[in-house]
Amino acid sequence: MSSYWFPRAWLPGGPADAVRIDIAEGVITAVSPGEKPSGTVFSGLAVPGFANVHSHAFHRALRGRTHADRGSFWTWRDRMYTLARRLEPDSYYRLARAVYAEMVLAGYTSVAEFHYLHHPGHGQRYADPNEFSHALVAAAGEAGIRLTLLDACYLAGGFGQPTSGVQQRFDDGDADAWARRVESFRPAGDLVLTGAAIHSVRAVPAEQLPAVVHGAAGRPLHVHLSEQPRENEECLAVYGCTPTELLTAAGALTPRTVAVHATYLTPGDIAALSDSWVCLCPSTEADLGDGIGPARALADAGVRLALGSDGQSIIDPWFETRALEFHDRLASGARGRFEAGELLDAAAAHAASGWSNLGAIAPGRDADLVCVDTGSVRTAGVDGPGILFAATASDVTDVMIAGRWIVRDRIHRTLGNVAAALDSEIGALWQ
Structure with a gap:
């Protein structure tokens, strides 16, 4: 002892x-x-220790290279795709190892990696189709951080659109093929968990969603949700419902589901999320001009809140924590939106990533x-x-x-x- x-x-x-x-x-x-x-x-x-519930580790290479750009989330995405074309398993391992170490230096002790860079592209596969996943596990192990690897299903380039260009590096072909690849991945180590992710309702067609939900098999299931108004508008046009309603119909919203961003929600959407988690990423949502999500309304509805560094424009859990409060002040025009204990609970929400015995200094x-x-x-x-x-x-x-x-x-x-x-x-x- x-x-x-x-x-x-x-x-x-x-x-x-x-x-x-x-x-x-x-x-x-x-x-x-x-x-x-x-x-x-x-x-x-x-x-x-703080919990980083939403991370794209490779986005760290964009810090300081895109922040002065004009445009929108969609133009920023083009720059991100340029970076995604250049990564291979070895280079991603070296980059992620350093990024995860930066997280530990900042006070993060677990990270949920929302991982969608899987293949060489153009329909090709590595000899081990989980080569990138192994690289991330090795990187986290050397950095010493707890990792929940969330393997993301990504099958479409938009509503009714096939993947193209670099998106083909993310695409398994269909949800069944994605599930077979995920099932074949068996990482070793006490500090590694696995989960699943629906990249978004833009990237996973409605008919494929139930197979992803089934493939998650009781593990954490994360999803980018209503980050942009355009996503909501296109979902309504194609399916006649909001993204949250589409996920509800597919059985995707459970106590182990984490909706990331959840910026543009209807009152009905908020009610539907009441048994799930929402992970807000204030630094990234500000950087990309995404908007301010209804954090206080979500918490009042019983939604459990978590925080993530997402695009790595800042790796600082202290910033994300107070930005949860400050952004809600900006949106509401009132101060004191969250108690200090609520803020710490969101900052240390390891349970959202499957780590149920963390988040407090207490015996056991x-x-x-x-x-x-x-x-x-x-x-x-x-x-x-x-x-x-x-x-x-x-x-x-x-x-x-x-x-x-x-x-x-x-x-x-x-x-x-x-x-x-x-x-x-x-x-x-x-x-």
Whole structure:
């Protein structure tokens, strides 16, 4: 057993003082507030590890290269497709390893990778059709982060349109072929889970949706939902219903479903999602000009909220957490939309990705901890829960995942200079 002492720790009842945390075999065995320093002594605030519930790791290579572009989500997508053409399993492994390490440095201890880059393109297949999936699992393993690999079904280039160009790298042909490939993938390791994804109702025709739902087989099922008004308009024109209604008819909305973005919803859509999750991605939704989703209305309807970094324009769970509150303030014209505990629950919503024993510093929970500096120029003088509105990724000093310290004193213990790795891999992709 190992013991760690923190001046403050955010426990299920809120921040507490002088907390000793005992850990054995990757599990928290005791949490004792009001204790004198003992064991390994830290100087900051301990919080539960953050959950990145929606990630496209390769989008990190677009950071700083598209943000000044005019246009829309759809013109940005063309730039993303250019990048997707250049990736191969080896280069994606090296890039994702560095991206996942950046996430750990920021305080993420799990990531749900919404993975749709599968094939060489033009109808070809790798000798192992899950070559990219293996690359992502290996990358996460070296970065030390928990991974839920969400294999995405992507069969159409739009409503009634076949895939074309780079989209053929995403396309398995039909949902049955997708399910066979997914079923053949058996990753090893205690820090890996698998799930499934419907890329969107644009990319999976209605008649194929039930097969994807069946293929998910009780695992997490994620889906991009109503991110853009155009998606809703085209769905109404083709199917006579909203995307949420289409998913409901296919049996896709369950307690294990995560709707990503869910920006443009009707009151009926919100009610239909009441037993599911919604993952908001504030930094990406702002970057792409997507709009502001009805977060407070969703929470009031019983929808469980989660957060993700999505396009990696920012990898900072502290930013995403306060942006959940700030965006809802902008939309409503009122302050105090979420309690601090609600914000932390959304930030640590590992259960949305299948990790049911995370998200709190409490006995019996798996030992994922983040220590944040409370004396930086950003956090000095901040009181208790206000840390969510002050800290940034730069203030994270130490990160434990499954009882192992992956980051100590702001250094990733496996990869070392993560910035150099990112610079090298991204530079190579754009040469």
